[in-house]
Amino acid sequence: MDLSQHPDAAAWGRLQPRSPLVRRLLAHNPSPFTYTGTGTFVVGTGTVAVIDPGPADPDHIAALLAALEGETVSHIVITHTHMDHSPAAPAVQAATGARIVGCAPLVLSDDGPRADAGFDASYAPDQVLADGDSIAGPGWTLTAVATPGHTSNHLCFALAEEKALFTGDHVMGWSTTVVAPPDGDMAAYMASLKKLLDRDDVIYHPTHGDPVSDPQRFVRGLITHRKQRETQILKQLAEGPRTIPAMVAVMYAMVDPRLHPAAGRSVLAHLIDLAARGTVSAAGDSWSLT
Incomplete structure (x- = not known):
């Protein structure tokens, strides 16, 4: 607006x-x-x-x-x-x-x-x-x-x-x-x-x-x-490895694209938390379920 x-x-x-x-x-x-x-x-x-x-x-x-x-x-x-x-x-x-x-x-x-x-x-x-x-x-x-x-x-x-x-x-x-x-x-x-x-x-x-x-x-x-965002991430990774930009494009499809880079940082924060809990892991730019 x-x-x-x-x-x-x-x-x-x-x-x-x-x-x-x-x-x-x-x-x-x-x-x-x-x-x-x-x-x-x-x-x-x-x-x-x-x-x-x-x-x-x-x-x-x-x-x-x-x-x-x-x-x-x-x-x-x-x-x-x-x-x-x-x-x-x-x-x-x-x-x-x-x-x-x-x-x-x-x-x-x-x-x-x-x-x-x-x-x-x-x-x-x-x-x-x-x-x-x-x-x-x-x-x-x-x-x-x-x-x-x-x-x-x-x-x-x-x-x-x-x-x-x-x-x-x-x-x-x-x-x-x-x-x-x-x-x-x-x-x-x-x-x-x-x-x-x-x-x-x-x-x-x-x-x-x-x-x-x-x-x-x-x-x-x-x-x-936040729990729903975590669930969205896990659902995408259940289908195979994903990069953060690919996940953001799906999760934030209805959000102003100017906010997508910042949204990607929050997705990264979720992934780091999930990795600390042993749920996901990273290989290069892609993330996957462990």
Whole structure:
């Protein structure tokens, strides 16, 4: 679809309320991978935390700083270091003096199909948060929830006061998450999804897409979807060896072809997981059942 005609287009560059404690500013970086753009979240009022400040886009940074004029930014919180999430952090820190906290630094070469999914080499946190670590401000508390899979350093953040979870790219409100080896790990991703089922969150705020208002049901659906993809792979391999592009052409026939290279990375992640379980093996570019 033409994302310029999406209702979210009116939200680009505008800080809009999501709840009493949550506001969102949408970056103007729509794409087949980011949907209508990267959502930068502001938590609290007066003294606030900024979650995922977004890409190094001067217009987005200027809009964020203008929207927060008169308020104090105490923390800049990072879920993971892909290029559409964290690169604005140094500029926001320079303007506000806020501390950069969140995931651990992670810089890998990226040979994948997504320019926005390269790793941010500029990311330099003042504090790395581990699972269960919290930061707080007046009337709000954010607690890190380690959710590796999409990336090995991925964190979600729980807002206790609203039983809300900022899910970064671990759970998105418009599409399934790309899990791209070598850093993306399907076994870790599935374990992280199951971890969320044990929580009592009542709403998710993904960085891309709409809020998720029935999170446990939504996560169960994501787990089912991944299991269905695994079944599709095994069904194809039961007919003989296959390359990843050949499998993607069948499995994602109804998906925008621009997304097929990224889908191939997720298929690879499934195959690596299946190989670790002794179910499949690779010979050159082809995969087969063991």
